[in-house]
Amino acid sequence: MSSTTMAAEQSQLSPNVEIRSRGSNVGCIGAGMIMSDVHLEAYRQAAFPVVAIASRTEAKAREVAARYDIPTVHSTPEDLIDDAAVEILDIAYPPDQQPALIRRALAAPHIKAVLAQKPLALDLDEAVALRDEAAAAGKILSVNQNMRYDQSIRVLHQLLERGELGEPVLATIEMRAIPHWQGFLENYDRLTLANMSVHHLDALRFLFGEPTEIMTVAREDPRTSFEHEDGIVVSTLRFPNNLLAVSMEDVWSGPREEGFDSDIYIKWRVEGTRGVAQGTIGWPTGEPSTLTYASALTTGGEWVTPEWETHWFPHAFIGVMEQVQYAVETGTDPELSVADNVKTMALIEAGYRSIAEHRPVFLNEFNL
Known part of the structure; x- marks a missing residue:
């Protein structure tokens, strides 16, 4: 394939x-x-109209409002929800x-939509209840599965949609990074699978559709001081194809004491019958995510690396x-609908x- 043709192909990708x-x-x-560093900075850049804010601490809310x-x-x-000027609630x-x-x-007539954080709730039953209550109220309920909008994941999805990798055979997401666990997580009986794996498992659904089964194993994380079961987590999914x-x-991700030169990263790779794509997620390092791919169908087997500056x-x-x-x-329904998110839950x-139960679990065991 000529360089001109490959450049045209890349120009059609939308990170x-x-x-x-x-x-x-x-x-x-x-x-x-x-909220203060990510949501609101994104909304500022996009010129989305933010008209009100509230938090558990009013002084903190005032500080962010001034910013x-x-x-x-x-x-x-609760007072913010009752504010008639609010049309979309972002939680x-x-x-x-x-x-x-x-x-x-x-229940508020002036609110047209709610954007909720993930995980939507502490368990599946509560998530299903919220899905059904939103439908009964005729309101939009969306869940903030933001990894679907990571630039490398978006472009990977486009490559898969265009068939450039052929039939997917094997996909991996490998995270070696240390999250900042919020203090409220110490009170729950669920940790990494519910609060970190949720990103990756949802992204795999976004890329490949609905899995038929999952096998998950876990052990405690030596660094996390509060009691937990699922610290380090590995899940294997099988899809219908x-x-x-x-x-x-x-x-x-290894010792992190002073003087220890450890590395942190999130990498992904997808191997198909006609091509391979691999990349990184920039969140742990503060850099843009990356993607490079080679396709027997569209790049002549050469590796191509689209670039972008966004994070x-x-x-x-x-x-x-x-x-x-x-x-x-x-x-219309949002792309990140609550009905879709219940499947991630x-x-x-x-x-x-x-x-x-130390076994593979089939998704048809759940009545959704």
Whole structure:
């Protein structure tokens, strides 16, 4: 294939979303790092109208409001939900407290949509209940599975859709990085699978469709001081076409004491019958994610590396809010719908069942 043809092929790849709508007022609940440094920075760059903010600590909410010129600060999340100026509610709150806020928003006539954090709830039953309650209320409920908008994952999805890799055979996501576990996680009986693997398992669903089974094994992480079961987690998924996928969350990643030169990364790789793609997720290092691929069909077997300057944090979050804005404007389902997210929650639930029962768990064991 000529260099001109390959350049044309690459020009059709879209690592970042097109902003189709930004007409609905956003109210934000939460003022921690993910809201203050990521959500709101993305919304600032995209010119999404944020009209109000609230958090558990009003002083913190006021500090963040001043930083982003948000006009209204409410003393409680409930007061913000009752604010008639808010049309889209964006929640960055612990999953044990999130369902009550969602339910209050579903009952508020002026709120058209809710963007919830993942995990949506602490277990599958609660997630299913929220899905059904949103449908009964006729409201949009979307879940912030932001890895789908990571630039490398978006481009990989496009390559798979175009058939450039042929039939997928094997996929892996390998994470060796140390997350900052929020303090509220110490009170839960679920850790890495629910709060970190959820990114990768959802991305695998986005890329390849619905798996038929999952086998998950886990052990404690030596660095995490509070009691937990699922520290280091490895999950193997099988898909209907016999594709195998492995997701590994190594939150230990080796000693990190002073003087120890350890490395951190998230890598992924997809091997198909006609091509291979591999890349990195830039979140642990603060760099853009990367992708390189070779296709017997479109690159003559040569490795091609598209480039972009945007990052998962914060730029992927533009896409997350944009798909809610567009759903409100058009009256259509959001791309990150709660109905879709319940399937990710079922995969998480199946992973925990697999850990407990030491066996592969089939997804048809769950009645969704």
